[in-house]
């Protein structure tokens with residue numbers, strides 16, 4: 001497999017040099033020159049307008065996926081209660097399916113969970129694939145993977161979405177490996193490419209410094225996980241659908257694991273996901289003492305206090321109150337960012353907020369680019385004033 005240059009056609013435009021991900025093209029006497037460590041990936045061939053780069057590598061054929069239909073969502077439930085991320089994914093699935101002219105299906109696994117189908121229809125499922133078995137009562141990796149594999153092989157979906165929960169993060173990679181496809185984890189945006197009709201899966205990459213869009217041309221289903229709180233649940237009024245019962249055959253021997261006991265870690269419940277107002281602290285608060293005025297403001301609003309990773313690293317807030325790429329994703333009515341610069345990793349968790357108010361003493365702070373209202377000033381003066389004003393307006 002080789003790549004070579006027809007030097008008389010090359011005009012030295014350097015497009016191939018920029019396109020080569022391996023730095024394996026250089027300019028020599030005004031003409032492109034392929035270096036020894038070229039991998040024959042073909043990136044340079046595609047960008048050469050002069051057709052001066054030739055290769056004997058056959059382009060990879062895109063398989064025919066006409067029989068792959070439907071946007072599937074894993075309807076994650078525990079003890080008969082659906083995880084809210086399933087509702088959110090059904091909301092996104094409705095939009096994706098509409099763009100493709102295909103149907104939305106929820107995949108519900110468990111024991112005596114058929115009653116949940118109605119809720120899944122309410123949130124936009126056209127079909128519910130229902131797999132019920134005593135062995136599916138509690139989530140167990142091998143049992144759920146086997147059932148998913150069978151469903152995918154038989155019903156051949158186009159797209160499969162799962163929540164990036166503890167369960168989804170365990171199940172997704174297993175299923176993708178079983179059916180021989182890729183998986184894009186922790187997507188923050190999903191869309192259909194209007195030309196190719198494939199799923200564009202956007203997620204932070206390189207430590208969150210860039211947003212990468214990943215697409216899969218060569219295998220199906222296209223699989224992605226999405227963290228809770230990222231997508232919006234959309235109720236579909238009066239929606240009715242079909243329940244497709246899937247016969248499961250499982251033995252305890254093949255599953256190999258048993259759930260002996262379930263216990264919940266005892267910790268103070270933090271309801272960032274349901275808070276209507278969040279007052280968020282950034283490094284600008286300066287000290288732990290500086291956090292106090294933010295708690296007063298949150299109290300005046302009846303809201304919650306959250307923070308950036310810096311605040312958690314300082315130990316001024318527990319980790320479950322961190323907002324961002326490696327923390328919580330929130331969508332309150334009002335998000336008040338106090339002394340927060342607005343790094344991309346923080347924005348990843350709060351951009352779904354209805355209104356963003358930023359308080360920062362640096363008028364050039366990036367947070368102002370995404371804020372609906374901005375107050376340039378010292379938070380130690382602004383926050384107490386704001387608290388006073390809110391408390392007074394309540395008394396009136």
Ligand SMILES: Cc1cc2nc3c(=O)[nH]c(=O)nc-3n(C[C@H](O)[C@H](O)[C@H](O)COP(=O)(O)OP(=O)(O)OC[C@H]3O[C@@H](n4cnc5c(N)ncnc54)[C@H](O)[C@@H]3O)c2cc1C
Nearest residue numbers: 282283284308309324325326327339340341345346361379
């Ligand atoms: C892989 C990875 C994952 C990450 N995940 C997350 C994540 O989940 N969440 C997260 O938040 N970060 C995350 N980060 C860190 C992120 O890159 C930023 O470092 C962090 O968000 C910055 O926090 P900050 O805004 O509190 O601090 P800074 O960036 O230091 O900003 C402080 C701001 O306060 C302002 N200020 C200072 N004093 C005052 C004052 N008296 N009044 C008003 N304003 C004042 C300053 O002008 C400045 O804009 C991650 C980073 C990486 C590499």
